[in-house]
Amino acid sequence: MSVAVRFAPSPTGLLHVGNVRLALVNWLFARKQGGDFLLRLDDTDEERSRPEYAAGIEEDLRWLGLTWDRFARESDRYGRYAAVADQLKAAGRLYPCYETAEELSLKRASLIGQGKPPIYDRAALRLTDDARATYEAAGRKPHWRFKLEHTAVEWTDLVRGPVHFEGAALSDPVLIREDGRPLYTLTSVVDDADLAITHVIRGEDHVANTAVQIQIWQALGAAVPTFAHLPLLTDAGGQGLSKRLGSGSVKALREDEGIEPMALASLLAKLGTSDAIEPRLTLDELVAEFDIAKVARGTPKFDGEELKRLNARILHLTPFDAVAGRLEALGFAGADAAFWDAVRPNLETLADVGEWWTVTHAPVAPVIGDAAFTATAAGLLPDEPWDTATWGTWTNAVKQATGRKGKDLFLPLRQALTGRDHGPELKNLLPLIGRARAVRRLSGETA
Numbered sequence: 001m002s003v004a005v006r007f008a009p010s011p012t013g014l015l016h017v018g019n020v021r022l023a024l025v026n027w028l029f030a031r032k033q034g035g036d037f038l039l040r041l042d043d044t045d046e047e048r049s050r051p052e053y054a055a056g057i058e059e060d061l062r063w064l065g066l067t068w069d070r071f072a073r074e075s076d077r078y079g080r081y082a083a084v085a086d087q088l089k090a091a092g093r094l095y096p097c098y099e100t101a102e103e104l105s106l107k108r109a110s111l112i113g114q115g116k117p118p119i120y121d122r123a124a125l126r127l128t129d130d131a132r133a134t135y136e137a138a139g140r141k142p143h144w145r146f147k148l149e150h151t152a153v154e155w156t157d158l159v160r161g162p163v164h165f166e167g168a169a170l171s172d173p174v175l176i177r178e179d180g181r182p183l184y185t186l187t188s189v190v191d192d193a194d195l196a197i198t199h200v201i202r203g204e205d206h207v208a209n210t211a212v213q214i215q216i217w218q219a220l221g222a223a224v225p226t227f228a229h230l231p232l233l234t235d236a237g238g239q240g241l242s243k244r245l246g247s248g249s250v251k252a253l254r255e256d257e258g259i260e261p262m263a264l265a266s267l268l269a270k271l272g273t274s275d276a277i278e279p280r281l282t283l284d285e286l287v288a289e290f291d292i293a294k295v296a297r298g299t300p301k302f303d304g305e306e307l308k309r310l311n312a313r314i315l316h317l318t319p320f321d322a323v324a325g326r327l328e329a330l331g332f333a334g335a336d337a338a339f340w341d342a343v344r345p346n347l348e349t350l351a352d353v354g355e356w357w358t359v360t361h362a363p364v365a366p367v368i369g370d371a372a373f374t375a376t377a378a379g380l381l382p383d384e385p386w387d388t389a390t391w392g393t394w395t396n397a398v399k400q401a402t403g404r405k406g407k408d409l410f411l412p413l414r415q416a417l418t419g420r421d422h423g424p425e426l427k428n429l430l431p432l433i434g435r436a437r438a439v440r441r442l443s444g445e446t447a
């Protein structure tokens with residue numbers, strides 16, 4: 001059977017790094033196994049699902065390069081869920097319940113008060129036909145619970161190892177709401193079964209769902225997939241990441257923080273695994289290194305500062321060909337390999353290019369401390385053409401003429417030529433600044 005996995009976000013908010021980590025791990029697993037990666041939108045929560053969030057999810061995945069082989073949307077499949085619900089009712093596995101939300105919370109509170117686990121007492125199974133008819137006559141609509149078998153539920157999790165639940169220790173889950181709408185616990189299984197998903201890779205917040213969902217797969221006569229439940233990321237302070245927060249969203253990382261897709265992918269592919277986090281320039285490299293067995297059980301921490309450092313390292317390694325189009329789109333038409341190679345070691349984000357583009361292509365106010373010194377230096381500038389050896393030749397001549405060396409020699413030249421104390425190596429910048437600008441800046445002119 002060919003491998004198929006899915007990423008199944010609910011379009012109820014922006015994706016955060018924890019969500020896309022699961023997308024990435026599923027995608028890497030599929031690519032490594034030569035299987036399918038499916039994007040499924042879990043949009044049955046109609047109050048909270050929004051088309052713009054669905055579009056945002058697709059945009060985030062495309063930006064990361066996580067292409068999907070198949071696509072499904074739960075809201076297209078209500079008819080199918082209704083048919084499965086009928087099948088489960090006919091088999092006696094789905095039963096109507098009439099308790100209100102308040103009655104249920106009172107029951108739960110009373111069980112907890114007695115020190116017992118808040119498991120649904122199945123009172124609805126003992127209702128007489130008359131009692132049911134009375135509820136119906138009073139206008140109460142039932143919600144429907146799945147009748148669990150009180151047997152052991154076991155699976156071997158690719159991350160957690162052997163997992164064991166007792167059916168009797170679980171509440172019969174509600175699968176259909178009063179208004180007739182199916183809930184995630186059912187829809188997810190129906191989709192995974194119909195779409196022939198072989199491996200369900202998701203967060204460990206779903207472990208208890210898996211226990212009840214396995215019984216639903218069995219009740220449907222469908223093949224139970226293999227499971228991997230990954231520990232959820234926390235922020236650097238150990239707090240959970242929430243999808244509804246704008247901060248830490250993939251969109252914010254991309255649009256506000258200037259994070260490169262491969263920086264995020266390099267970090268998320270390795271976070272919480274036995275592999276060291278290293279910059280990688282292509283997803284193919286991450287596929288080659290991927291093995292779900294490397295995922296550890298401990299809670300991984302997402303550290304935004306670590307991501308920024310990785311982002312800088314990725315940019316330092318990126319060849320010109322890989323950014324040429326983006327430089328042009330950013331308005332740096334004419335940026336060439338020499339320019340890119342000169343400035344990339346000083347970038348933290350691609351947008352930082354703008355500062356060095358100004359230094360090489362736009363007027364800059366020089367910083368002059370000792371005008372006589374920079375004037376002498378200007379007089380010693382060799383004729384063009386210039387290359388990366390020009391800086392050494394020139395500064396040697398300036399050293400001979402003035403007796404200055406080290407910082408006394410180099411810092412005033414940098415300040416005059418760039419208007420800054422720090423920046424890319426001047427042997428690379430000088431030919432890009434060019435002789436005409438250099439002479440004027442060394443003379444104190446904004447040029």
Ligand code: GLU
Binds near residue numbers: 206
């Ligand atoms: N829509 C569910 C979620 O976002 C999917 C969980 C699953 O992978 O089954 O949590």
